[in-house]
Amino acid sequence: MKEWLKQIRKGYGKKLISIHAWNGWMVLVLSLSGLVLLSGYWRQILGAVRSWVKWLHIGVGLALLVPVLLYLMLAAKHWKQLKDRPLQKLNVILILILLGGWLLSGIILWQLRLAGPTWTNNALIVHDLLTWLGLPYIIYHSITRTKWLKEPNRRAVVVEAPEGLSEARPIYGRRSFLKWTVVLGLAAIFGPSFVKWMGRSLGTGSSSTEDLVQKDSNRLQPAPTPLPASSPPKGGGAIGEFRVYTVTPIPAFDNTNWSFSIDGLVERTLKWNWEEFVKLGRSVQVSDFHCVTGWSVYKNTWEGIPLKTLISIAGASPDATYVKFYSGDGEYTDSLTIEQAHLDDVMVAVMHDGRAIPSELGGPVRLIVPQMYAYKSVKWLNRIELIKEEHVGYWEVRGYDKDAWVPADRKA
Numbered sequence: 001m002k003e004w005l006k007q008i009r010k011g012y013g014k015k016l017i018s019i020h021a022w023n024g025w026m027v028l029v030l031s032l033s034g035l036v037l038l039s040g041y042w043r044q045i046l047g048a049v050r051s052w053v054k055w056l057h058i059g060v061g062l063a064l065l066v067p068v069l070l071y072l073m074l075a076a077k078h079w080k081q082l083k084d085r086p087l088q089k090l091n092v093i094l095i096l097i098l099l100g101g102w103l104l105s106g107i108i109l110w111q112l113r114l115a116g117p118t119w120t121n122n123a124l125i126v127h128d129l130l131t132w133l134g135l136p137y138i139i140y141h142s143i144t145r146t147k148w149l150k151e152p153n154r155r156a157v158v159v160e161a162p163e164g165l166s167e168a169r170p171i172y173g174r175r176s177f178l179k180w181t182v183v184l185g186l187a188a189i190f191g192p193s194f195v196k197w198m199g200r201s202l203g204t205g206s207s208s209t210e211d212l213v214q215k216d217s218n219r220l221q222p223a224p225t226p227l228p229a230s231s232p233p234k235g236g237g238a239i240g241e242f243r244v245y246t247v248t249p250i251p252a253f254d255n256t257n258w259s260f261s262i263d264g265l266v267e268r269t270l271k272w273n274w275e276e277f278v279k280l281g282r283s284v285q286v287s288d289f290h291c292v293t294g295w296s297v298y299k300n301t302w303e304g305i306p307l308k309t310l311i312s313i314a315g316a317s318p319d320a321t322y323v324k325f326y327s328g329d330g331e332y333t334d335s336l337t338i339e340q341a342h343l344d345d346v347m348v349a350v351m352h353d354g355r356a357i358p359s360e361l362g363g364p365v366r367l368i369v370p371q372m373y374a375y376k377s378v379k380w381l382n383r384i385e386l387i388k389e390e391h392v393g394y395w396e397v398r399g400y401d402k403d404a405w406v407p408a409d410r411k412a
């Protein structure tokens with residue numbers, strides 16, 4: 001046997017404990033960074049730090065291989081030791097499945113450009129599911145195994161020793177009481193997000209897009225009338241759910257505070273109010289929508305004005321090389337080259353599946369760039385500027401790739 005392996009086996013017990021501790025710390029870092037990456041709240045305030053959190057999450061996630069592999073080398077011996085403890089054996093198996101599942105799905109999400117949308121969407125479901133089930137399990141496991149709960153003299157609420165008895169007797173098991181408190185606490189914390197996640201990912205419960213249409217806070221009149229191809233949606237209705245992403249509070253618009261303009265290096269600067277804008281000729285397309293964090297919404301029926309049509313109405317000057325997009329949230333921008341802006345399916349969208357786009361999904365008007373990751377699809381679009389120098393968009397400044405092309409799908 002190799003010398004170093006012998007060495008490890010000699011210090012078996014100690015090694016096992018330090019592997020366990022390292023693993024625990026890493027899972028703690030991964031949980032916190034993962035929840036930060038998932039949360040809309042942190043998306044709004046972290047800015048460029050979000051990319052660092054992402055790299056930390058990926059780096060520590062990959063490093064998790066070290067304790068897992070070290071453990072596997074000691075596993076046979078450990079297993080013998082657990083001969084009479086089926087619950088502990090089960091625990092080891094669950095933890096290994098959890099770590100392995102997180103690791104594999106995490107690698108696919110990290111390499112999403114190689115994997116393609118089908119793989120990443122499935123990997124995200126696995127990653128999320130393991131998180132909503134595994135994280136409470138691990139927290140439970142670590143709380144109920146702290147020394148504090150294991151020390152026998154602290155386990156029980158005791159009463160004074162009755163006459164003749166030298167030892168105090170427990171009234172009720174403090175340990176089981178605390179365990180149940182932990183279980184209920186975790187259920188209260190994780191339950192709601194788990195139920196929400198189930199509804200969204202597995203298509204049970206009410207569609208969240210439906211809810212978003214209901215609570216639309218835009219008040220623009222008149223409502224756009226859908227073309228026949230839009231209603232019923234010729235794509236048959238979108239498959240999947242949008243996650244609402246924003247870096248600002250959701251803006252709300254009405255006829256007094258909304259306008260749309262195209263300016264910069266154009267022959268005619270143009271500006272529309274809502275009444276004028278809804279009269280512009282629209283067309284209908286069916287396309288998929290992919291976020292770079294791994295989720296997609298398939299077969300969206302979008303109705304709107306092709307970007308190239310708007311550019312040709314305004315007339316691009318010969319020195320216009322980039323097109324810059326401004327969001328009505330006052331923060332978010334992005335850009336395309338003038339060639340990319342002329343792709344047939346780049347659309348200034350006004351309707352989704354035959355209805356006005358709700359405020360949370362970027363309505364009244366949002367950009368759609370189906371062939372690129374959706375950070376290019378600026379929500380609450382209200383200004384287009386043709387420019388000469390490159391403009392680096394909101395997320396690209398904060399670490400996203402300037403090359404946003406979605407790879408061809410590799411069917412799983």
Ligand SMILES: Nc1nc2c(c(=O)[nH]1)N[C@H]1C(S)=C(S)[C@@H](COP(=O)(O)O)O[C@H]1N2
Nearest residue numbers: 242243244245246247291327332361374379
């Ligand atoms: N104004 C604005 N547009 C935006 C974003 C944003 O935060 N603000 N997020 C982008 C990203 S990263 C994605 S994935 C999509 C999400 O669109 P949705 O919120 O409608 O699902 O919007 C894009 N456009």
Ligand SMILES: [Mo]
Nearest residue numbers: 291292374375
């Ligand atoms: Mo995204």
